[in-house]
Amino acid sequence: MGQTLIILRKEFKELLTSRSTVLSGLAMSLFFSVMYGILLTESSKALPAHALDGAMFTLSAMLGVFMSYSFTSQVFLREKMTKVTETLLCAPVSLRQIWLGKTLAVTLLSYAISLAGMGTLLTVASARNGDFIAPSLAVVFHIVFVVPAFIAAFGGLVGVAQMAMGMRENQIFGFIIFLPLFIGLNTIMGMSGGVTVAWWQVGLALGGSLILLFIASFLTRFLSRERIVVTLA
Numbered sequence: 001m002g003q004t005l006i007i008l009r010k011e012f013k014e015l016l017t018s019r020s021t022v023l024s025g026l027a028m029s030l031f032f033s034v035m036y037g038i039l040l041t042e043s044s045k046a047l048p049a050h051a052l053d054g055a056m057f058t059l060s061a062m063l064g065v066f067m068s069y070s071f072t073s074q075v076f077l078r079e080k081m082t083k084v085t086e087t088l089l090c091a092p093v094s095l096r097q098i099w100l101g102k103t104l105a106v107t108l109l110s111y112a113i114s115l116a117g118m119g120t121l122l123t124v125a126s127a128r129n130g131d132f133i134a135p136s137l138a139v140v141f142h143i144v145f146v147v148p149a150f151i152a153a154f155g156g157l158v159g160v161a162q163m164a165m166g167m168r169e170n171q172i173f174g175f176i177i178f179l180p181l182f183i184g185l186n187t188i189m190g191m192s193g194g195v196t197v198a199w200w201q202v203g204l205a206l207g208g209s210l211i212l213l214f215i216a217s218f219l220t221r222f223l224s225r226e227r228i229v230v231t232l233a
Helices: 002-017 019-040 049-081 084-090 095-129 137-164 167-190 199-222 225-230
Strands: none
Touching (some): 002 049, 002 095, 019 095, 095 137, 095 199, 137 199
């Protein structure tokens, strides 16, 4: 576990040094959160709490996954292109520990940006509504527990692929995973009209995230140092 934490700290610090990527991601998160807050409160009537719940349910996961997609390329694919991966492969650490440390770093930063977006959305919507709107317990649970699991699952899957595949294959693989996750999240909301968030929706999203995370972890068993070296740029 200690080696995993070392990799986590290394990758997290390097992500923070990539200021353009972090700032652009944060700007995008704040922009969409502000826009959602304005759109939700366009009506002169008081904003229903369940309308804000629906927006927070979908947007929190979408922002987190989008950030994860961007940061995963930084810690997995970029390091293969710059040959940093070769140094890690020579270190006394397993491939699973490398994968886990990188995935945790991506998850932490992506989740932090998603939380910033949700705080902005809640602030804008409440201010324009003239009264504070508290999200439901189901949505709070979703943001606190489901969203980070969702981010980790996506980042973990893409990370395994980027470790195992060549540069050309990696150009399309992220989109192959990215699109179905977005469609699936919107489908979950659409089953109840896209507004009210029920506990079964939160449970379904959590279950799907944990299954994807397990699959990503299982796939690390098939990684080999020789295979990764062959795929280096």
